[in-house]
Amino acid sequence: MHEVSIVSDMLNIVYENVQLHNMKSINKIVIKVGEFTCINESSLRFAYECLCKNTICENVKLEIKKIKASAYCNNCRKIFNISYTNRVCPICNKFSKNVVTGDELTVDSIEGEQK
Amino acid sequence: MKSIVIEKNILKNNNEIASKIRSALNDKGIYTINMIGSPGSGKTSVLEQIIKHINRKFNIAVIEGDLYTTKDAERIENQGINVVQLNTEGACHLDANMIEQALDCIDINNADLLVIENVGNLVCPASYDLSEDSKILVMSVTEGHDKPLKYPSMFQKAEVLILNKIDLVRYTNFDIGDFYKDVKSLNEHIHIFEISCTSGKGVQKLCDYLEGQIMSKGVNR
Numbered sequence: 638m639h640e641v642s643i644v645s646d647m648l649n650i651v652y653e654n655v656q657l658h659n660m661k662s663i664n665k666i667v668i669k670v671g672e673f674t675c676i677n678e679s680s681l682r683f684a685y686e687c688l689c690k691n692t693i694c695e696n697v698k699l700e701i702k703k704i705k706a707s708a709y710c711n712n713c714r715k716i717f718n719i720s721y722t723n724r725v726c727p728i729c730n731k732f733s734k735n736v737v738t739g740d741e742l743t744v745d746s747i748e749g750e751q752k
Numbered sequence: 753m754k755s756i757v758i759e760k761n762i763l764k765n766n767n768e769i770a771s772k773i774r775s776a777l778n779d780k781g782i783y784t785i786n787m788i789g790s791p792g793s794g795k796t797s798v799l800e801q802i803i804k805h806i807n808r809k810f811n812i813a814v815i816e817g818d819l820y821t822t823k824d825a826e827r828i829e830n831q832g833i834n835v836v837q838l839n840t841e842g843a844c845h846l847d848a849n850m851i852e853q854a855l856d857c858i859d860i861n862n863a864d865l866l867v868i869e870n871v872g873n874l875v876c877p878a879s880y881d882l883s884e885d886s887k888i889l890v891m892s893v894t895e896g897h898d899k900p901l902k903y904p905s906m907f908q909k910a911e912v913l914i915l916n917k918i919d920l921v922r923y924t925n926f927d928i929g930d931f932y933k934d935v936k937s938l939n940e941h942i943h944i945f946e947i948s949c950t951s952g953k954g955v956q957k958l959c960d961y962l963e964g965q966i967m968s969k970g971v972n973r
Contacts, residue, residue: 639845639876646762658756668762675875675905721904722937732940742762742879748755 640676643742644684648694650744655693663749665698671741672706673721706739766880769848773855773883777866782813783962783969784866786882788906789890790899791872794916796824797949798890799867803831805959810864810966815854817846817871824869834858845876848883864966874903885969886910892917893924897931900938907938912945914958919948 651666670676678701689695708719710726710733717727724733761767777784789795803812814835816825825837836858838850851868860866868884870877878887889910891899894917900907907913913935921928935942943961947954 639879642843642845642847643762643879646765649765650758650760650762654756654758658754660754660756664753673905673908675878721908722901722934724940734941744758744760744762746755746757746759748753751754 640680641684644681644688647744648688651694651747654747659752660749661752663693663697663747665700665748667700667702667745669702669704669741669743669745671704671739673739674742704738704741707737708733709735709737766848769852770881770883773848773852777883781970782860782863782866783966784884786868786870786884786887787890788870788877788887790874790895793890793892794949795869795890796827798914798916799869800827800831801949801955802959802962803833805955806963811862812865813858813860813863815868817869819871840871844873845880846870846882847880851882864970874906878905878909886912888912888914890914890916893921893926897927900934904938907935910942912943915944915946917948918946918953919951
């Protein structure tokens with residue numbers, strides 16, 4: 638539901654960097670979206686299509702890298718995959734509070750031509 | 753063709769504003785709550801109960817989030833509390849920028865407790881740091897015991913869960929055992945309080961807990 642706000646913040650970061658790096662065009666935006674961010678991909682793409690009309694981002698490919706959720710076990714000193722309902726270390730069966738990945742929401746990179 | 757590595761958090765602006773507010777609130781020793789829950793779960797009623805119980809001991813300030821109306825702010829103002837209304841005009845969550853603006857409109861210098869009542873929504877507010885010490889999630893038995901697994905992110909991020917309308921549980925098929933099992937599978941360390949704003953059951957226990965939190969934060973003042 639908040640995908641429009643997310644895309645709007647994302648585009649601001651892209652525009653900042655377009656200026657900063659003196660780009661005349663871009664052809665790809667790469668973002669990372671963690672499994673735990675509650676972002677719906679089709680809503681995100683719809684918001685992106687709407688918000689980038691008549692901007693440098695119109696028709697620019699949006700690549701979404703999905704990041705699996707994982708946690709770190711203090712006991713076993715290992716990172717393991719988790720789900721919302723299972724954060725128990727598969728080796729020692731202890732619940733882990735240390736979520737390592739899954740909350741990512743970042744603009745990873747942009748690709749294009751410089752002036 | 754040039755590839756430019758950015759690696760910037762999309763919520764960075766929000767998070768920066770939130771940490772600025774957080775350090776100001778920490779300096780003042782104000783314990784801050786972000787109250788989240790579905791529409792109709794009883795967030796405002798729970799807040800009214802909290803105010804009634806702790807108002808004599810602590811100064812409370814409230815930021816009321818609402819899509820369009822001032823109804824909730826009026827209820828809080830009727831209890832003699834310093835309150836500011838935030839209307840999101842349809843937006844589904846509050847963000848740190850809104851809180852910064854709201855804080856310009858309210859005197860928090862003497863406050864011990866700041867409550868931010870979010871708009872009714874179990875999804876979007878989970879992503880936005882509002883500079884709170886605790887996310888307090890309010891849900892009611894009439895919503896059904898399946899909600900924790902259906903909205904896992906919020907249950908995972910909350911420090912406190914208030915199960916409201918517990919007086920109605922006997923009229924519903926709400927399974928308390930399944931509810932606890934599911935919530936604990938999402939968040940083993942969450943504090944759960946069963947309360948009824950109508951009968952008053954459990955309210956004292958919740959307020960005892962909150963008073964402890966307010967006092968330990970106030971020590972830094």
